[in-house]
Amino acid sequence: MSAIAFSVRFLLAGLTAAVLVAGRAVAEDWPGADWTRRPVAPGPALAAFEAYAFPPRDDGERSGVRSDAVVAIRDGVLVYERYAAPTTADTPHLVWSVSKSLLACLLGVAYGEGRFGLDDPAARYYPPLAAHPALHMRHLLNWTSGLAWEEDYEYSPLTSSVIAMLYTRGHADMGRFVAQHQAGAAPGTHFSYSSGDSLLLAAVLKGMLPAEQYADYPWAVLFEPLGIGSAVWERDATGTFVGASYAYLNARDLARVGLLMLRDGRWGEHRLLPEDWVAFNRSPVPGYRPRAESLVPGGHWWLNLPLEGAPPPWPDVPEETFAALGHWGQALYVLPKEKLVIVRFADDRDASYRHNDFLRLARAAFVVGEAP
Known part of the structure; x- marks a missing residue:
C-alpha cells in the first residue's frame, strides 16, 4: 500500500485504535481529519498558565503577547489551544530548528525502509x-x-x-x-x-532516494500518513531541503509529530518509525558532558535527562521529557509519563522565557489541575 493510500485509509477508519497493554487491548484516541476535543476546565491553574504563556509584550519593536500559539494534547485528545494574531489555527508557522527533529523523523522512516x-x-x-x-x-x-x-x-x-x-x-x-x-x-x-x-x-x-522521489518524500512517507496538510519545507537551489531551519507547520499539525513520538513511532495500528530508531533519538550523545541548565542532546532531539550526577535541566518536569526546539521560542514538548504533547510558537527575543516555568505551569493546568 502506498503511503498516500495508507493516509486516506487511516483518516477514513475513525479516531480510535487499540494497543495491547499487559496482554489486553486498550483503546487509544488518535486524530482523524481533526482532533477530538475535551477542553480543560477554567480555574486557577489554567489562569496561572495563561498569565505566563500569554502576557502582554511591548519591547519597542514588537507588541502583542509572549506566545503566538499554544496547543496541548493529552493522551491523543486536544485539551487546550490559543492563538495570538496574526497567527491562527491554520497558520503554517516557521519552526526554525524544530525542523531538525522533523528531519530525524523523516530519516527514521528511511531507516525503517532499510535505506x-x-x-x-x-x-x-x-x-x-x-x-x-x-x-x-x-x-x-x-x-x-x-x-x-x-x-x-x-x-x-x-x-x-x-x-x-x-x-x-x-x-x-x-x-x-x-x-x-x-x-x-x-x-x-x-x-x-x-x-x-x-x-x-x-x-x-x-x-x-531515486531522484524523482526526493521532492515528495516528506509528504509521502511522513506528513500525509500523519494527516498533516499544512507542511511547507523550503529547498535550496539544488533542490535539497533546508533540513536545519525552514519547515513550516500549523500548531495542530506539529502536535501530530509529537503524538507519533509520544507513542514510540506508532500511528494508529501502523508503525512509522522503528522502535530502535526512537530509542536512538532519545538516547544521550555518547560521551556528552552535561552543562549547567543545558538540555542533553540526543539523536536530533533534546533530552531532560540527568547525567553524571547533574540534575535534569528542567527540574519541574519528569526526566523522560524530551523536545524539539527552535530559534526564538519554537517548541514541541513531549512528556511521556503525562501522556502530554505541547506545541508552542513564539517570537522570543528578550530572553525572559523559561522552558521549565512554562512546563511546570502547563503540567499544573493540563495534568494536575491545581494551581502551582
Whole structure:
C-alpha cells in the first residue's frame, strides 16, 4: 500500500485504535481529519498558565503577547489551544530548528525502509563528503561530525557559518558548502550543535532516494500518513531541503509529530518509525558532558535527562521529557509519563522565557489541575 493510500485509509477508519497493554487491548484516541476535543476546565491553574504563556509584550519593536500559539494534547485528545494574531489555527508557522527533529523523523522512516545504517559512511550517499571518510550517519545525527562550524546567528553575522549557509556564499548549494568545511575534531569525539550537520543529513537523504522521489518524500512517507496538510519545507537551489531551519507547520499539525513520538513511532495500528530508531533519538550523545541548565542532546532531539550526577535541566518536569526546539521560542514538548504533547510558537527575543516555568505551569493546568 502506498503511503498516500495508507493516509486516506487511516483518516477514513475513525479516531480510535487499540494497543495491547499487559496482554489486553486498550483503546487509544488518535486524530482523524481533526482532533477530538475535551477542553480543560477554567480555574486557577489554567489562569496561572495563561498569565505566563500569554502576557502582554511591548519591547519597542514588537507588541502583542509572549506566545503566538499554544496547543496541548493529552493522551491523543486536544485539551487546550490559543492563538495570538496574526497567527491562527491554520497558520503554517516557521519552526526554525524544530525542523531538525522533523528531519530525524523523516530519516527514521528511511531507516525503517532499510535505506541506511547508523554506522554507514555519510559519503556513501553524498560524494562531496569524500574528504571525510570517517564521518558516519550517527555522527551527523548526534551533532558530532567534528567539522569546524560556527553556530552563531544574527548576533555574529561575520563569523556565523549558519548565516553564510542560509543567506550568503553558501545559500545556492548548502550541502556542498557544509561539506567543504575542514575537520576540527575526529568524528564522534566532540559534541558541537551544528545546523551544518543537519543540512548534510538532508543532502545525504537525497542521495539515498531515486531522484524523482526526493521532492515528495516528506509528504509521502511522513506528513500525509500523519494527516498533516499544512507542511511547507523550503529547498535550496539544488533542490535539497533546508533540513536545519525552514519547515513550516500549523500548531495542530506539529502536535501530530509529537503524538507519533509520544507513542514510540506508532500511528494508529501502523508503525512509522522503528522502535530502535526512537530509542536512538532519545538516547544521550555518547560521551556528552552535561552543562549547567543545558538540555542533553540526543539523536536530533533534546533530552531532560540527568547525567553524571547533574540534575535534569528542567527540574519541574519528569526526566523522560524530551523536545524539539527552535530559534526564538519554537517548541514541541513531549512528556511521556503525562501522556502530554505541547506545541508552542513564539517570537522570543528578550530572553525572559523559561522552558521549565512554562512546563511546570502547563503540567499544573493540563495534568494536575491545581494551581502551582
